[in-house]
Amino acid sequence: MERSFGDRQEFMTEDTPASMHFHVVSGGARLFKSLPDGRRQIIGFAHKGDVLPAYPCTHYDYSAEAMRTLRVACVPAPYLRHLHETSPGACAASLRTTRQLLVGFHNRLLMLGRQTARERLAAFLIGQGTRMGRGELWPVDPGISRADIADFLGLTTETVSRLLSAFHREKLISRERRAIHILDPDRLRAIVAHSE
């Protein structure tokens, strides 16, 4: 049973009973947590093929909203649980994807805790560019706003904007529309790792 959501529509809410899991068919989603005073942290983005949440649970522990338009296949939570209990393959597959997630989060902990704004942005650009493991050089999804980047990196939109301008001046990226193209992945990677 598929459902479709419009731009910015929140379809999963933190601390709400997890009756459904959502398998992304097309479009993208932001996954985030927020503080009572409105501060927001983007946990990640979901694309085609991703399942939210990626693991069985009774309550969602983060919220999700559509970027532009989103189509998802809804999977009842009891069905997923049942699948995990009966099919060892399904369980192993989930364990593999959660392992991937954990490794990613370890890196992001390091990034948020110990890297400078410049390093974080470079890491983000590289991460987006190599998203699908493709031959480098994907532009950043134009559905991702400066505010999204800021909330992902724990910065402000102004800082992100200033740094993007700096990267542009240094010919590391080019900007057209909202899309960002990576021009010099090697130098960006050097910024991430080495603190340049």
Add this chain to the structure above:
Amino acid sequence: MERSFGDRQEFMTEDTPASMHFHVVSGGARLFKSLPDGRRQIIGFAHKGDVLPAYPCTHYDYSAEAMRTLRVACVPAPYLRHLHETSPGACAASLRTTRQLLVGFHNRLLMLGRQTARERLAAFLIGQGTRMGRGELWPVDPGISRADIADFLGLTTETVSRLLSAFHREKLISRERRAIHILDPDRLRAIVAHSE
């Protein structure tokens, strides 16, 4: 086959082939990642009963070292993998623990990305205090130094020290030796959630 490690001994190294998993029998360990220039982020702490890493993998993605003395049972990686492939229960159990870890990391992402030093320290104290789900009020493990707290929270030891002094002045905690006792969990929780 059990092994034992001395204070500060690193027994698991990032980017090294994961031949073994370590089941903590007694003592504690710090799990961390570091940048080439020495900046360090503590990913978490391991205690009795924890398994490192908690999921099958080919390479470790973080390092671990003993706090004081540590005893672990070493589990060969192929054995764990085999166990997961044959016993659905083992796989499901791993999935449950990785789910817990993921939820914790989501919260820490929010903490590192969007909370102030004061809020982070309060969150850390509450988290340590309620570690085992016990009736509140565990003191912070004295094996955890100010540097550890700082590296866990993405702060400096000086900031941690200053904030602990502030909390002490406000009668939220008491300090004796290196151990920290929680005096007013409710007010600490208010700091975490509300930004006070």
Add this chain to the structure above:
DNA sequence: CGCCGGGTTGAGCCATTTCAATGTCTGTGG
């Protein structure tokens, strides 16, 4: 007793935020 590895405290600094203004693109209605 005196050294040594934390821990605490202070003063000044700096990266990032905050506040504020201006620019740019898009869609809309006259």
Add this chain to the structure above:
DNA sequence: CCACAGACATTGAAATGGCTCAACCCGGCG
């Protein structure tokens, strides 16, 4: 086809939270 509104992005100037550097303290141990 143009004027205009609104949302987002950029840029600048000023404020600030947390960091750096540096001194001092304290308890344990040779």
